[in-house]
Amino acid sequence: MRSNTEERTLYRSRNGMICGVCRGIGEYLDFSVFWLRAVFVVVLFMGGLFPPVVVYFIAAIFMKPEPVIPFSDVEDQEFYNSYVSSRSMALNRVKKTYGNLDRRIRRIEDIVTAKDYDWETRLHE
Numbered sequence: 001m002r003s004n005t006e007e008r009t010l011y012r013s014r015n016g017m018i019c020g021v022c023r024g025i026g027e028y029l030d031f032s033v034f035w036l037r038a039v040f041v042v043v044l045f046m047g048g049l050f051p052p053v054v055v056y057f058i059a060a061i062f063m064k065p066e067p068v069i070p071f072s073d074v075e076d077q078e079f080y081n082s083y084v085s086s087r088s089m090a091l092n093r094v095k096k097t098y099g100n101l102d103r104r105i106r107r108i109e110d111i112v113t114a115k116d117y118d119w120e121t122r123l124h125e
Contacts, residue, residue: 008028009028010025010064011024011027011028011065011066011067012024012059012060012063012064012065012066013027013066014066014068017037019056019057019060020060020065020066021059021063022036024063024066025059040052040056064081064084065084067080
């Protein structure tokens with residue numbers, strides 16, 4: 001279970017039976033997953049198959065999946081939330097980071113491969 005100081009966020013569990021919705025809700029509410037699933041099955045039989053299943057899969061679509069590893073800081077959590085909310089925004093962020101690294105590597109290559117770069121002095125220092 002969670003400590004009182006830890007911020008609760010509703011995630012779809014990665015260890016759930018079908019999409020992890022019941023387990024995610026149970027962990028968020030600190031409620032037994034067994035009883036939550038039992039209530040869902042009772043509602044399923046009492047209310048008919050269609051409405052509960054549709055609501056379940058809509059919840060599965062809109063709930064963010066649980067992170068694979070815990071966040072080490074706020075920046076990790078912001079990146080994860082941006083990735084889950086908008087994959088294109090996260091992809092642009094990764095492309096920007098890759099572009100910066102590519103420019104730095106090109107600059108290093110330009111310096112090292114320049115004709116006036118003195119390899120003999122650098123290797124024998």
